[in-house]
Structures are given as structure tokens and as C-alpha cells.
Amino acid sequence: MSDEELTIADRINTKLDDLTRAERQLAHSILENYPASGLGPLTALAKGAQVSVPTVARMVQKLGFKGYPEFQASLREELRAKVQNPIAKHDTWAEGAPSGHVLNRFTDAVIDNIRHTLGHIAPEKFDQACEMVGDQSKPLYIVGGRVTHTLAEYLFLHMQVIRPRVTHIQSTSNSWPHYLLDVSEGDVFVIFDVRRYENNTLKLAEMAHARGAKIILFTDQWRSPVHQLAEISFSSRIVVPSAWDSAATTMLLVETMIAAVQDADWDNIKDRMEGLEDMFDQTKLFRKFT
Amino acid sequence: MSDEELTIADRINTKLDDLTRAERQLAHSILENYPASGLGPLTALAKGAQVSVPTVARMVQKLGFKGYPEFQASLREELRAKVQNPIAKHDTWAEGAPSGHVLNRFTDAVIDNIRHTLGHIAPEKFDQACEMVGDQSKPLYIVGGRVTHTLAEYLFLHMQVIRPRVTHIQSTSNSWPHYLLDVSEGDVFVIFDVRRYENNTLKLAEMAHARGAKIILFTDQWRSPVHQLAEISFSSRIVVPSAWDSAATTMLLVETMIAAVQDADWDNIKDRMEGLEDMFDQTKLFRKFT
DNA sequence: AATGCTCTGTTATAAAATTTCCAGAATTTT
DNA sequence: AAAATTCTGGAAATTTTATAACAGAGCATT
CATH class of the missing domain: 1.10.10.10 (Winged helix-like DNA-binding domain superfamily/Winged helix DNA-binding domain)
Incomplete structure (x- = not known):
């Protein structure tokens, strides 16, 4: 070579x-x-x-x-x-790139983050959280902040397919107090909050908590102040060689949660999904996958 | 073994x-x-x-x-x-969870995806793409579809901080043709398209291409048809034990790209970022990170 | 809707690779 | 030193594997 x-x-x-x-x-x-x-x-x-x-x-x-x-x-x-x-090629992810290349440095960091994060998660808590999120008898609210709203939206997008009664709230919007009017005892909130932690998000969490809602929190290793109100918290490691933090690990957790919730009640969810497929077929928005 | x-x-x-x-x-x-x-x-x-x-x-x-x-x-x-x-695959990621637990199964799959994806990326192409995305003399358009729009938005959010003249277009919206009016020779498009590939996205790509825009594509291992129009394509492996596909790997690439673009012109970007910080401080939207 | 095209898989043929058999060489034992 | 035993390689037999020819399916185009 x-x-x-x-x-x-x-x-x-x-x-x-x-x-x-x-x-x-x-x-x-x-x-x-x-x-x-x-x-x-x-x-x-x-x-x-x-x-x-x-x-x-x-x-x-x-x-x-x-x-x-x-x-x-x-x-x-x-x-x-x-x-x-x-030359041991196996320690680089992108073969052909020098090990100091940003692709390799970044990937190393993310893999490391995943390892640390997963190591600190209690599987029972995770299962419990999945159960709460999948419980169709309770309304589900998903809350994201400035950066995390992409994660929130990603979760929302999938949850919407999986179950009814899901709402996406952006804590940066000023209309969120309206949503809280309808919140009652036992409702489930999934909140995303990583540094820099947002005041709005904390306020929202407090009010939801006061109304008796259960909070599941996705945060970072330093933990958003919301975690004191949360039923269950997941802390991801998010440090990467960049001026920004990484959302990749949290994304992994979110995707895993989607998969788990879906598996738990697959028979019913399948029908919902097929219904959705039909609708997309009719709108011809997508090409058939060949 | x-x-x-x-x-x-x-x-x-x-x-x-x-x-x-x-x-x-x-x-x-x-x-x-x-x-x-x-x-x-x-x-x-x-x-x-x-x-x-x-x-x-x-x-x-x-x-x-x-x-x-x-x-x-x-x-x-x-x-x-x-x-x-x-990397030793057989020790479990979430300690305490049985290796068949969804956390471990999912994480295995994602790590595997990362490995495959990075293995197929040519570092020069990646660098080249970063350069195009960072080139402030050309307008940058970021395009996402139904599911991928979260990734597009994530990239947009950061690019907006890094440089001026960035536009986020949702191909599922019907207003996108308006944006194309302003597109001219040499403009840069970052397009996200994974299965099921969206007709709208393809149409958009075709029109952008016809107007002389350069396309950078993030797609999956089966490649969106857009790739034939694209200057540079990145194919992520996206298969996970779920009815859905995983966006985690693509997210990793996007974050890496953000980091790389930022590093390339750090001195100028730093100023922009500090300006942003100031503005946020003034709006008191965030708490100080302690 | 019909026609031409390319692509795909089934069947048939040819090639090759593997196994088996056997005889001669090498080695050990008496 | 001769006989018995074990080892080795040549060549045929058999199985497996690769190539070629062909026809039907799918797709795009007109």
C-alpha cells in the first residue's frame, strides 16, 4: 500500500x-x-x-x-x-488519516464518552424511564432548550409515531407557560438540559414538578439543576476536542430509548407505523426504497 | 473468541x-x-x-x-x-446490564456503525468539504428532510455562530423554491438525505445543481440518489436493532465537521462567539456555568 | 399502454480443487 | 542388514466451484 x-x-x-x-x-x-x-x-x-x-x-x-x-x-x-x-493501522478509525487527524481525534473522544456514559447508567432506571415514556395513559411532554431542542425534536418525531398525546415544548419560546395549564398529576416530562443550563428550562421544570409531573432528565456530566426535581436523570459525557460539546452520546441514549419503548409494545405500534407508511405513500413524498 | x-x-x-x-x-x-x-x-x-x-x-x-x-x-x-x-467488543458497555440488554445491543451496533463509516471516509474529501463549508465568501445552504431536519438544524445552529450567510431549508416545506431564487454559481449546499429518500430533496438538489451550486451530501450506506449530483458524499452506516435507523453516526460526522471548520479559522470565529456570549448574558437566558 | 432496454437469476457446461488410493521411498526396529 | 512400519508424493476419481449461455423480470422511455 x-x-x-x-x-x-x-x-x-x-x-x-x-x-x-x-x-x-x-x-x-x-x-x-x-x-x-x-x-x-x-x-x-x-x-x-x-x-x-x-x-x-x-x-x-x-x-x-x-x-x-x-x-x-x-x-x-x-x-x-x-x-x-x-504500522499498526488499527488504532485509527479513518484509515488513511493520520492519527492526529480531527476525524480520529473526535471519534476517539466520542467513543470514550459513550463508554463512560454507559458505564454510569443503571439499567433498571433506564428500563423504568422507558416504561414511563411508553405509558400511553399519561400525556408526554418533551422539552428542549436552545441547542438541545434538536434532540428533543428527534425524540418527539419518533414518539409521535409510537404513541398519541405527545407534545414538544421549546423552553426558549415564550409560549411554553400555556402548555403547562393542561399538565396534571402523573404526566411525564422528558427534559433536555446541558450546559449552559437555561433558566427557562429550570423554571419550566419547577412548574411542571409543582403540578405533580414526573421528570426524566437528559443532561451532561455536571448535571443541570433540574436533576433535583427529576425522577430519573441520565448524565452523558459530552467533552470533545472542539469549542462545543457533543450531542452524539445523548443521541445514542435517545435512540436506544426509542427502540426500547417501541419493542415493549410492538404489536400496537406496528399498526400505527404502517398507517403512517400508507399516508406517506399516498402523498408520494418518498421514493420507494429499492 | x-x-x-x-x-x-x-x-x-x-x-x-x-x-x-x-x-x-x-x-x-x-x-x-x-x-x-x-x-x-x-x-x-x-x-x-x-x-x-x-x-x-x-x-x-x-x-x-x-x-x-x-x-x-x-x-x-x-x-x-x-x-x-x-476495541474489545465483548465487555458490555453498561456494566450491570446483561449483554442482551437493549443498551448494550444498541451501543454495539452504533460503535460498529461508526467503525464502518469512518473506515470508508477519505480524509482529503472530508477536509475539502470542511473548507467549502467554512468558505465565507460563498453562501451556505443547509437542507434536511423529514427526519434528517434535526441534523440539518443542528449543523445550522452551529454554523450560524461560526459564519454569516447561512440558510436552513426544510425540503418538506413548500416554500423552499423561494430560497433557490437567490442561489448562484458556486454556492454551497449541505444536504441530508437518508432512506426513505425524499422526492422533494432530490428535486431541490437538482435545481440547486442546475444553478451551479456545489453539493455536499450526508447520506446512508445505500446512498441517496442525490449523490450523483454531489461534489462530495459521506455515507454513514445507520443500521441498529430497531425499526428505525440511527442518526448517531451522522451526528458524529456533523460535529466533527463543525469542530474542523471552527479550528480552521479560530481567531475570527472566536470573536463572533464571544459576541454571542455577550448577547446571551444580556438576555439572561442562561445561567452562568459554575 | 406498449416497446425497448438493462438487469437478474436459473440452468447447463466447463474448469478447478479436493479427496482417495496406491506404490515407492525413508525411517525405524529387530 | 533385513523386515516392518511409517511417511510421502504421483495420479485418478469425485466433488465442488466458477464461468457461460439464455430467458424472464423489471424499469424507463416513448
């Missing part, structure tokens, strides 16, 4: 556009666990990618090989070179 | 004494450049080790395999497991 030799993975990526649907499907399957899958027999590769045998044969020719054996030989050669090469 | 399975190299080393001369010769040849040589055809391996074909067949049986194909399959499996674990 010292000189201009491209790896086969590179070649596949480059040619990706020239490939047909089945071939692309195959290409992704090869890259999925590279290079192992390409080293097996053609038949197995085809089955794994759920394409026909000739499709594989055709694609390797498109990639510039005379036939599958030649393709494999090249793959083995690449593997040999890589193993023999003493 | 989940249980106490030994690697094939280990097995060979253990059995080394029980092997005959020709077999030992072969064994050393296999270990010479392991595992590549064992993944080729039996004939080639025999020739490389200067032993006969049946010798190879016999030895793999001595190692406990039914035949050469089974030996190879085992070797590939070993390779797959090894490549897949740059």
Missing part, C-alpha cells in the same frame, strides 16, 4: 456508482466484514449477499479482475501486506 | 511435535504469513511449502478438521472476529 496500489475496498467504493442494484448489495456485503467474506467460495459470498452466483462473477469482472480466483488472490495479497506491515 | 476457542495458529503450534517432517515444513509455511497463505487453494499452499498436495490434506485432518474447506472456513471466521474487534 506504499505506492499507488489501491485496496480492493477502495476500488469497490470508487466503482460503487457504476454498479447495479444487486451488485451494490453485494458490494456492501463484501465491505461488511472485509476481507473475510471475499475469501470464501463464490457461492457462499453470493448466498450471504442474497444475490445470484453470476452477479458475483460479473461484479469482480467489473472491478477489473479476470475472474473470481484472481480477485481472491488479490485480496489475499492485500491481507498479507497488511499483516506484514508493522 | 467468545469461548475458549483456540486460534488455528495455536492449534498448529500445539500439535507441532506430533507432526511429521513434511507436515512440519508445511506448518511453518502456514505460520510464515498467517493467515493469508492458508486462505488460498490447497494446491498453492502445497507448492508454497514444497510438499505434496495429500500432505496438506492429511495435516488439516490431524488438526481436527474434516477437510481443507472446513479448515479455511475456520480461518476466515477467525479473521472476521479479529477485524471486528479493534
Whole structure:
């Protein structure tokens, strides 16, 4: 790989556009666990990618090989070179980028954040929170601040599909007090608040709490003052090599929560989702996924 | 490597004494450049080790395999497991949660997605994209769809601080054609489009492209059709154990981009950020971070 | 709605790789 | 030193694997 030799993975990526649907499907399957899958027999590769045998044969020719054996030989050669090469490539995420490249530095930090964050979460609390969020007998309010409102909205978007009676409140808007009029004992609030913590959010939390609402809080490692009012808090580590904080870890938690809530009552939710699909089909807003 | 399975190299080393001369010769040849040589055809391996074909067949049986194909399959499996674990995958992320808990399953998937995604990004392309996004002489448009608009907004929110002349367009809104009136040669578009790909987004991209705008696309592994119009595309892996796709990886890329753009012109950006801080202080929207 | 195109998978054919069998060489034992 | 045993490689047999030819399906275009 010292000189201009491209790896086969590179070649596949480059040619990706020239490939047909089945071939692309195959290409992704090869890259999925590279290079192992390409080293097996053609038949197995085809089955794994759920394409026909000739499709594989055709694609390797498109990639510039005379036939599958030649393709494999090249793959083995690449593997040999890589193993023999003493520079440990495995500690960089983006291969080809120097380890000091921002892609690697940032990714390192985020992975680290994820590790720390997950390590401090009590699974029972998480399950409990999911149950509260999924409880359709109680209205659900989702609250975000200036930056976190994107996370709040993301959660809202999905919750709206999953269940009825969901409301998204932006604490930075001045209309939020109106929403609180309807809040009663036992309602559930999911609140996002990371530094710099927002006064509005705290006020909102206080009022919701006073009305007997249960609060689930997503915050950072230093914890928003809201956490004293919260039933359950999740603190994410958010430090990255940037002037900003990272929302990636919190995003991960939110997505996990969506998945968990959904799994818990899948049979009913499926109907809702299918209904939504139908509506989208009718509006022709989306293309069919091929 | 989940249980106490030994690697094939280990097995060979253990059995080394029980092997005959020709077999030992072969064994050393296999270990010479392991595992590549064992993944080729039996004939080639025999020739490389200067032993006969049946010798190879016999030895793999001595190692406990039914035949050469089974030996190879085992070797590939070993390779797959090894490549897949740059970070120890098998310790659980949320300690105390069973490894089958959704927190761990989801996190595994996301980490895996990150690994794959970063592996396919060309650092030069990324740098180039950052430069385009940071170029203050060109207007910047950020476009998101139904789900991705949260990502778009996140990027917009930060870009707005970093530089002037940023516009956020929601492709699902019907007012977007108005924005395109002002687009001219060389303007930069950052477009988010993941499955199910949205017709509106494609239309928008086509019109922007027709007007000579440069497009940077964030999409998924199957690639939005927009990518054919795009100057630069980034494909994230987005599959998670959920009915939905994950935005976490794309979020990571977006945050990295924000950090990179910011670093590139830090001196000027710092002033802008401080100005913003002042304004927030005056509105007393935030608490001081202590 | 019909026509032409490209793409995909099934079937058939050819090639190759692996296994088996056997005879001769090498080694050990008597 | 001869005989028995084990090991080794050549060649055939068998299985597996890859390629080629073809027809039907799907898609876009007119």
C-alpha cells in the first residue's frame, strides 16, 4: 500500500456508482466484514449477499479482475501486506488519516464518552424511564432548550409515531407557560438540559414538578439543576476536542430509548407505523426504497 | 473468541511435535504469513511449502478438521472476529446490564456503525468539504428532510455562530423554491438525505445543481440518489436493532465537521462567539456555568 | 399502454480443487 | 542388514466451484 496500489475496498467504493442494484448489495456485503467474506467460495459470498452466483462473477469482472480466483488472490495479497506491515493501522478509525487527524481525534473522544456514559447508567432506571415514556395513559411532554431542542425534536418525531398525546415544548419560546395549564398529576416530562443550563428550562421544570409531573432528565456530566426535581436523570459525557460539546452520546441514549419503548409494545405500534407508511405513500413524498 | 476457542495458529503450534517432517515444513509455511497463505487453494499452499498436495490434506485432518474447506472456513471466521474487534467488543458497555440488554445491543451496533463509516471516509474529501463549508465568501445552504431536519438544524445552529450567510431549508416545506431564487454559481449546499429518500430533496438538489451550486451530501450506506449530483458524499452506516435507523453516526460526522471548520479559522470565529456570549448574558437566558 | 432496454437469476457446461488410493521411498526396529 | 512400519508424493476419481449461455423480470422511455 506504499505506492499507488489501491485496496480492493477502495476500488469497490470508487466503482460503487457504476454498479447495479444487486451488485451494490453485494458490494456492501463484501465491505461488511472485509476481507473475510471475499475469501470464501463464490457461492457462499453470493448466498450471504442474497444475490445470484453470476452477479458475483460479473461484479469482480467489473472491478477489473479476470475472474473470481484472481480477485481472491488479490485480496489475499492485500491481507498479507497488511499483516506484514508493522504500522499498526488499527488504532485509527479513518484509515488513511493520520492519527492526529480531527476525524480520529473526535471519534476517539466520542467513543470514550459513550463508554463512560454507559458505564454510569443503571439499567433498571433506564428500563423504568422507558416504561414511563411508553405509558400511553399519561400525556408526554418533551422539552428542549436552545441547542438541545434538536434532540428533543428527534425524540418527539419518533414518539409521535409510537404513541398519541405527545407534545414538544421549546423552553426558549415564550409560549411554553400555556402548555403547562393542561399538565396534571402523573404526566411525564422528558427534559433536555446541558450546559449552559437555561433558566427557562429550570423554571419550566419547577412548574411542571409543582403540578405533580414526573421528570426524566437528559443532561451532561455536571448535571443541570433540574436533576433535583427529576425522577430519573441520565448524565452523558459530552467533552470533545472542539469549542462545543457533543450531542452524539445523548443521541445514542435517545435512540436506544426509542427502540426500547417501541419493542415493549410492538404489536400496537406496528399498526400505527404502517398507517403512517400508507399516508406517506399516498402523498408520494418518498421514493420507494429499492 | 467468545469461548475458549483456540486460534488455528495455536492449534498448529500445539500439535507441532506430533507432526511429521513434511507436515512440519508445511506448518511453518502456514505460520510464515498467517493467515493469508492458508486462505488460498490447497494446491498453492502445497507448492508454497514444497510438499505434496495429500500432505496438506492429511495435516488439516490431524488438526481436527474434516477437510481443507472446513479448515479455511475456520480461518476466515477467525479473521472476521479479529477485524471486528479493534476495541474489545465483548465487555458490555453498561456494566450491570446483561449483554442482551437493549443498551448494550444498541451501543454495539452504533460503535460498529461508526467503525464502518469512518473506515470508508477519505480524509482529503472530508477536509475539502470542511473548507467549502467554512468558505465565507460563498453562501451556505443547509437542507434536511423529514427526519434528517434535526441534523440539518443542528449543523445550522452551529454554523450560524461560526459564519454569516447561512440558510436552513426544510425540503418538506413548500416554500423552499423561494430560497433557490437567490442561489448562484458556486454556492454551497449541505444536504441530508437518508432512506426513505425524499422526492422533494432530490428535486431541490437538482435545481440547486442546475444553478451551479456545489453539493455536499450526508447520506446512508445505500446512498441517496442525490449523490450523483454531489461534489462530495459521506455515507454513514445507520443500521441498529430497531425499526428505525440511527442518526448517531451522522451526528458524529456533523460535529466533527463543525469542530474542523471552527479550528480552521479560530481567531475570527472566536470573536463572533464571544459576541454571542455577550448577547446571551444580556438576555439572561442562561445561567452562568459554575 | 406498449416497446425497448438493462438487469437478474436459473440452468447447463466447463474448469478447478479436493479427496482417495496406491506404490515407492525413508525411517525405524529387530 | 533385513523386515516392518511409517511417511510421502504421483495420479485418478469425485466433488465442488466458477464461468457461460439464455430467458424472464423489471424499469424507463416513448
